[in-house]
Amino acid sequence: MFKKIVRGSLRGLRRMRAAGITLAVAAAAVALLALTSEGRHKGIGTYDSGKAQAFVESLQVGQRQPSGESREIGGRTWYRVAEQTGTALWLEPARGQIALENTRTGALWLGNPGEKELAQANAKGIWATNLLSPILFRYLDEGQSNEKVTNTVDQEAKVEWVALDRGVGVLYSMDKLGFSFYVEYTVEQGELVVRLPEEGVREKGTKRLVSLELLPFFGASPNGPEGYLFVPDGPGGLIRFNRTYSSQLASYAFPVYGYDPAVWSVGAYENRTDIAFPVFGLNRGTDSYIAVIERGAANTSILAAPAGINTAFNEVHTRITLRNYYYQPIGLGDGNWKNVYQEQLAPVEVQIRYLLTDKDKSDYVGMAQQYRRYLMTHEQVPTLREKNGADYGQGSPPLMLNLVMSAAEPTPTGEKLVVGTTFKDAAGIADVLAKAGIRNLNVSLTGWNNGGFPGRLPDRFPVEQQLGGESGLRQLREQLAKMGIPLSLNDAPFYATDKRANGFSARSEAIKNINGTTVSWSQGGDWYGDADIPDFYFLTPSAALKKWQRTLTSLKRLGIEGVHVQTYSHGFGDYRADSYTTREASLGTLQDMLDQASAQLGSAQTVAAAYSVGHAEHLSGMALDSNYDLIVDEQIPFFPIAIHGLATYSSNPGNLRRNPTVEFLRDIEYGAVPTFMAMTGDTRDMGRTNFASMFSGQFSLIQDQIVEQYEAYQTASTDVWAGFIEGHRQVAAGVYETVYEGGRKIWVNYNSQPFKADGIVVDGLNFKVVEEGRA
Template sequence: MRILRSKKLFMVAAICVISASTLSSFIFAKSISTDKKQTETQTTQTTTQTEPKTVPQTNTTKAVTPAKSNGKLPDENQFQRIAENEKLLLKADKTSGHFTVTSKTTGEVWRSFPNPKDWQDKLNTDAWKMHLASPFMFRYVEFNLRKDLLKETNFYAQKGGISQFEVTDQGFKVVYDMPDLGFIIPVEVKLGEDFVETKVLAEGLVDEKVIPKEEPAAATVDKDGKEVKKPKAKKDPMARLASIRLFPFLGAQTSNDEDGFLYIPDGPGALIDFRERRAGTQNLYTERVYGDDWAYSNRNTLSDRNPITMPVFGIKSNKQALLGVITEGEEYANVVAAPSGSFSQFNWVTPEYQYRFKFFQPTDTKKQNGYLTYSKEITKSDHATRYYMIEETNEEISYVTLAERYRELLMKESGMKPLEGEQAKLRLQLHFLGGDTEDGFLWDSYLPLTTTKKAEEIVQELSALGVDKMDITYLGWQNDGYSKFGGDFPVPDKLGGDQGMKKFTDFAHSKGYTVYLDASSYTYNRGGKDGFRKNRDGLRDLASSVIESMNWDSRRKTFVSPKFMKGVIEGDLQEAKSLGINGYLYGQGIGTFLNTDFNENYPTTREQSKEIQKQLFEKTKATFGSVKGERGNAYTLPYISHMDNMASNFSYDLFVDRVVPFAQIALHGLTTYSFEYANLSDDYANNFLKGIEYGAVPSFVVTNASSQELLKSLSLHEFYSTNYKDWLDEIVSQYQKYEEALGDVQNEFITGHREMVSGVFETTYSNGKQVIVNYNDKDVRVDNSVVKAKDYIVSKGGA
């Protein structure tokens, strides 16, 4: 009995000790928690006042608490006020980095995550629930496992956490840490006057996990005395970052009310409409800004879509819209978009920032055998996108609204100005094909197609027929003709020589016409002219192979290193100027292609290639007073007087619902543009109507020689109908029709565009003029007018 009592006393005493210990621990923990909250508050206040300019560095040894979403969207009620201005209010969630932007005038809310209003679990797979809730998705490669395979994941799936969150005067900075992979992603969000800017910072970005070497453990034995082998350490997968989609579902919406669209920069522009009953597919639009990089082309499939020439995209839903403009690092970015039903219940569009690229690594000297892998070195640069908030006011938001906003940015940010004076006059774009090389049995010979003397006669004939405004561009003027590359000067004697070209230019000027030389040939070299040596001066890929492009006739031409090309062009500018020309027309590798160069003599990043091209446009304009571009990228726009061969159609993706003139709406009134040569079009009538609808100017390519003569050259297969006599009446007729319809609106902005009824489109200009085009095979009545089949009407204004 005494023993029992003593046991009870012992138990009571033990319980008291444990309770006291627990109570003191609770008080201590509470104190720490309170102190931590006070410290966080003080840190936030101090950060706001000091406005730090550098990205906070994460202590990699510090344990990071994994953020949790459980496939649920963040709770907006927990968001904190971060920054505001007269128009917008920015709030953010410190546990995820997600944010909202609210309009102070209408109350419209834009979210960095999908709109939770119509969220339905059953319409999203478990994997996509986590994608949709995450602040970013990313792809990575494991070099020690499958070096040619990308893995797609997200912040939550990798048990990531936030190691630092700072409030700045304009927004906030957040550092995402994923210890399992060793990835640290620093992100900055800023509020602007009418936009929010999101940025992945290069400084502080880490994508390499440091795995400490393990000390050899002492041998152990089991109960029977046998040695137990230590299990082998897991192989380091060498995970490395390939791409990031930051806040990929910013503005994402369902198709429940079908009142919206995604805008993608395909061709002139394309829309993916919100459709509730769209067939479920795995369709995804993904295309690289400024096109493929030839340095990674070997054994890789190049895109057959139109390259993206403008780094813009958009999404519209109900009374709000977003115009996304990639402002930093766009040369290393893709635009990605998917309609609802493809992967989730949401429509979304986003940039994807690229850090590593797939290429072919040869394993023999002939470079025939090898394997595909990703580049080991990371491409580090800041990647930023501005999302311009557009809300409905007096008129419904449309693709025109987005294009008009981009036009404003081109004027404000790029310095483009409305056309005036002679620049605002509609001019026929006439291209002469000068000459080429005729393939011979033993040796080749020069093949003249339009000598400068004959060109003068053709121009005189067009002038007499009433074509009083004309820009003339000479193709194939260079030494040895159109398909020869390198050593462009002097102009071949059989074409007229330098003297003949100068005489022709003087004649054209006396008529009020301008003359340009096509300078696209500088992109390539074949044969060693200009001091070019293929193995020394050619563009090289990451495997150090010289990059060549093969024509349809199996003849190769070598891409020239951008730095070498720049020197050749700059050396030729003064000789070209002595001919009295008005400028160069740049295309292909100058303004259109954007390539990395791994040539050790001329190492050049894709970003540096862009700068070289900009410098060439700028210097050429300074030399001649004018420069033209052919299908040029957005960075060429501040310099050009005309855009040649601009895309007028999209890439025919099945999920695209409509093609729209977004690019033309943005550019009309700031520069002139033309589409493919009318006489080489697959559909001459529709090509003409498209030009009238989109506000273009007429464009033809002609020769004095018969089309049969061109067959003597294996390189001119694309020029199948060029004899000017066959097209003389059409050239004059088209010019007169364009002049009558659009002659007085070249300096006017396009302010409206819509499909009135099926196959009938209306374009409205800022001076009130309206052009209605009917693509149908029968007459159509619209309002009080009848538009004949395959025809158009023009009115001075008033719908």
């Protein structure tokens, strides 16, 4: 029973996107190798309670009256504690509430609803005081496992503050519970920055903190004016005001970057697309903001609730995890586990930046453009044209072609190699496509390494001889170079297999989960019967980075000019007692790998997520579809709008789509470049490999489809595929418009019937360029 639940839940939770699609690399799911005995591992982290105590005691906080300008809002006195670049920060010291004022427009964003709105809301019980509180939190009584939800008002928090450069630091102390939180509110470049230091969370006594929510009602608005909450669901989602929602409908509440593979979280059974960018926001008609979780995103969840679910207000915010809640095995038999909370408090530094939009840019397009500006200014992400020259992007869009070279097929006595494409075959495919008019081709190879995919990872060399060996790879590179076609190799630097003499030690180089056991990822189970085959392991970030540097040296020696870094999930923690690594730190290691690849080889590709932007030229596996949560009213291309022009991106390969017509049209609407996955051999031969789900990929059978669809992408995106998206709207039911810089407008019709407007006809299930604009 235990193994079945692990297999089913993790298979749904974590899907590996390799070369732009979900590959079935883990046929079953994560297996926890050595089940721990109860209480063996307490869970570790970087938090030091002694340092936290010293930090709080060192704060020069007090309850003196702030010296800034004061004003009355809702019968309470507020003080201006900072002003910069058209933005003023206000503090209400009695409760520690804050407000942000746009001094250019007069718009005021309260951290909690005003007295007038509260009176109209007529909230009762805990929600009445929640609405007054700048912080909500959950905790456990001693010896108990039922979470209690409370706030700083109900707990009569002592509020003290200290003036900071450009803001204020506020300490909320609840001595009866033994908890305190120190939060800094500052303005930088006209933006509100909210920071919770790691040592800013203090826990004394026997009660245990579980989570806290910062500014849960910032900008919260009652129904009335048209507006919406923005959540990072798929490419982006809107929860609109003024809708009637059942009180039984659950709020939107999902972890940024999904669940950590090293923490088998209770309730982590959702088969859904993980949040790929840490942004949320709120539009209240003529004004809006977005909030970017700059630090600690992997320890947070995005929560959103329209009016009528929890309160009479539409609200969106983040919840910070302070203790993981997970399954702990307590024996060797199936089904022997219990739900436990991490024993040690494990906060990390969290920083959230709130950015206001201009009045004429307050819709979701303006909010996405604000995120783009954030990436360019705060993350220093250059545009594609800044990086590659002013003429970059002129002409036809690139076609990303991933060729499956070989894969390992497990057998009862070991593994055998299944060849899909030789290096000579790959050159032939490129030549055929070039002669068909596809000049802007980008080729990547999967399973080029010794033993095919996954082979003997982390040992990749020598290049698989049955494909043509090193000499065949060099010859392929030279042939493609003559045609002006870049060549990339797909690689999985965080993966290791349990094979002899492959340069990997599970004992010292595999990550450990929160239970203190080694994390493995079984290839066996549902697909392979009882075949005795090796497991995958996750390399610790330090071990992966060390081996990666050697890999890049070898690839450079081969003349390879790019690498596609394949990842599993969105980072993972490592709970080794001697080398604890946070999930966010592992994402930092991935960024280092991408930067090294770009510097040493020339280019890097990887999964489409916020942490990849600025570190990779192309992002694969872009989520262009929502999770269809009932609470989300509308899907929008927020993330594509934000990063178009900063990186190219692709979604599912054109030959492996679940809904071919709709997904093709979505690519056109959202500005994705075309991608296909192919091999020369019969894909049925891959039925017992990691490519078993590649049902339609034999090049001879999809060649015409590739050429035909590429011509459609050319029509839509020639000359604009490297520029910004400047507009998007719904023209009519099932009809959407995308506008590029320069003025090109494209209408996409998802209806089966033709759409007619303004003298323009768009055929059913088709698109049309309705205005060329200027290139």
